[in-house]
Amino acid sequence: MLDIAIGGVLFGALYALIAVGLNLQYGVTRILNLAYGEILLIGSYITYIFFKDFRINPLLTLIFSGLVTSVLGILIHVITFRRLVLSAASAEELEFRSLFVCFGLILLIQNLLAHIFGVTPIGTPYLMEGVEIFGERFKMNTVVAAILSAVVNAIMYTLLRFTKFGLAMRATAEEPVGAQIIGINILKIHIASFSVGCLTAALAGSMISMIYSNVTPYTGTIYTVIALIILVLGGRGSFIGSIVGGLIIGCAYYAMIRVRASLADPVIYILLIIMLLVRPRGLFGRQ
Amino acid sequence: MRMMNILPILVIVLAFIFLAPFFLDVYNLGVLRETLMWAALTASWFFFSGLTKYISLGSAAFFGTGLYFTALYLEQSIFLKNLPALPLPIIVVMAGLLNFAIALAIGLISLRLKGIYFAIATLALGIACQGVFNYIVSDIMKTYYTHIPPFDLQTTYYTIAIAALVIFIIIYTLYRSNLGFALRMIGENEDAAIHFGVNASLTKTIGFALSAMCIGLMGGCYTTIFTVTAPTIAFNLQFSFMPPMMAMFGGLVTFYSPIIGAVILSVLRNYLGITFVHHFLIVLGIIIVIIAEFMPEGIVGFVRKIVRKLTMRSLKESEKR
Structure with a gap:
């Protein structure tokens, strides 16, 4: 029981890191970024090149992969989504058309990665040695990933809670029209939150390439789906929700892998369906 | 467009589809078979998601369930003799009904919610269904693959072609029926539709289940092209991603525009995508972004707009004279 709890928390921390960026992007901009997993993979591949070609510590390349993807996030938003936000007649039309932009981005990023790096699975095996926690052995890199997730989430919390910038973000998420009336430039806030979301995605991607050695250009969608399920579970635009949701999914996943690995995905799906039935706005979501 | 205007085109297309095995070589016949498959999937997707604007990303769940159910039944009945051998159409119809039931259950739960929740629930459904069949194959049957009795090329071609035509007829009839009209009203303005007496949640659920049934039928027929399959192939x-992309490429304006989009993309994919796999898909990605940005009505809508502008101009000029 204890080993499942610890393993679940370690897994769940990684999942929380995966989900937090998507939740921020969707919560503030109301654009569902289906290409999120692909942006995460860009982080994985940046870590991979630096590790393979220059033998640079994957933990040091975090800064670089974060920088690249946050700039990329700004570019993607300015080039594609901004025009949609300005031209769409209704919220539904925006949702509809932004999904199709995401389809295009998925194809584009997947095949660019496949063209440059090939389709063989890659990984940056680092810190593979085991550590013992309460008599259970875990790989060192999962522990490092969990610590990174805690640090990133703490920074995000401080940013959202105690800075003026974070206040503007929360205001935009809750009441876009009201935020505009009191003088918040919501387009700027949208771009900023999109970029921060891409940054955390890249951090998660670097950790994933360290832990699993099966990253290919086509695995991105799996992480998008995980992040989406956590988003539904925790509640749209809720920061605490994405952490708690990540921990729940992590524990459920880890427990199922111990019991019967092949049934893990259906069980997670049943969790999602129960949530949609009982409390569609999520554990911590606002109405 | 009047029925009389498109009747000759329809006859030519039908004759082409039915006579194709007599003059096309193996490769081109395979391309035509796949094009028909994609066109049927896109039309089924369009019937629900294109009309109501509730985006379903779960085509893979229904396609895969149809395909894998049929594959398992064929394996069990022909190789292992655990089940009575039935003709293929009956198995495929069973697969379609299974999908109808699954979609009904998922629709009842997730269609009550607005916005992206439906997209998330259907996208995750594909992965969950793959998990269920993976469990059946690996844990219960202790294997990795499912073997299917081989069919010759002509049989598979005609199976898929007939299934595609049946699906087009079903979808077209539904599209012109009261149900299709109600779905379109929901897509335009759901609150107004409810005011006019449309039972929105029931209509949506039935429409979704019918579209899933058609996708499952095509999945069942697509089984015939394999001799060995696995859940990762079927799901x-x-x-999930190609039907919406093809429909959007063609435009969500009328019944035939998604089919045109599917035909164009599938043909391009099979001729250009074989030699330049990544380049082709990179360019396609950029084209999809451009279409979503600048042509919300797709290729067909764009062409229509240009034609309308040209006719208006010529009308004005003739008036001046």
Whole structure:
């Protein structure tokens, strides 16, 4: 029981890191970024090149992969989504058309990665040695990933809670029209939150390439789906929700892998369906 | 467009589809078979998601369930003799009904919610269904693959062609029926539709289940092209992402525009995508972004707009004279 709890928390921390960026992007901009997993993979591949070609510590390349993807996030938003936000007649039309932009981005990023790096699975095996926690052995890199997730989430919390910038973000998420009336430039806030979301995605991607050695250009969608399920579970635009949701999914996943690995995905799906039935706005979501 | 205007085109297309095995070589016949498959999937997707604007990303769930159910039944009945041998159409119809039931259950739960929740629930459904069949194959049957009795090329071609035509007829009839009209009203303005007495949640659920049934039928027929299959092949996410992409490429304006989009993309994919796999898909990605940005009505809508502008101009000029 204890080993499942610890393993679940370690897994769940990684999942929380995966989900937090998507939740921020969707919560503030109301654009569902289906290409999120692909942006995460860009982080994985940046870590991979630096590790393979220059033998640079994957933990040091975090800064670089974060920088690249946050700039990329700004570019993607300015080039594609901004025009949609300005031209769409209704919220539904925006949702509809932004999904199709995401389809295009998925194809584009997947095949660019496949063209440059090939389709063989890659990984940056680092810190593979085991550590013992309460008599259970875990790989060192999962522990490092969990610590990174805690640090990133703490920074995000401080940013959202105690800075003026974070206040503007929360205001935009809750009441876009009201935020505009009191003088918040919501387009700027949208771009900023999109970029921060891409940054955390890249951090998660670097950790994933360290832990699993099966990253290919086509695995991105799996992480998008995980992040989406956590988003539904925790509640749209809720920061605490994405952490708690990540921990729940992590524990459920880890427990199922111990019991019967092949049934893990259906069980997670049943969790999602129960949530949609009982409390569609999520554990911590606002109405 | 009047029925009389498109009747000759329809006859030519039908004759082409039915006589194709007599003059096309093996490769081109395979391309035509796949094009018909994608066109049927896209039309089924369009019937629900295109009309109501509730985006379903779960085509792979229904396609895969149809395909894998049929594959398992064929394996059990022909190789292992555990089940009575039935003709293929009956198995495929069973697969379609299974999908109808699954979609009904998922629709009842997730269609009450507005916005992206439906997209998330259907996208995750594909992965969950793959998990269920993976469990059946690996844990219960202790194997990795499912073997299917081989069919010759002509049989598979005609199976898929007839299934595609049946699906087009079903979808077209539904599209012109009261149900299709109600779905379109929901897509335009759901609150107004409810005011006019449309039972929105029931209509949506039935429409979704019918569209899933058609996708499952096509999945069942697509089984015939394999001799060995696995859940990772049947539930490939391209079956979820390609139909919306093809429909959007053609435009969500009328019944035939998504089919045109599917035909164009599938043909391009099979001729250009074989030699330049990544380049082609990179360019396609950029084209999809451009279409979503600048042509919300797709290729067909764009062409229509240009034609309308040209006719208006010529009308004005003739008036001046």
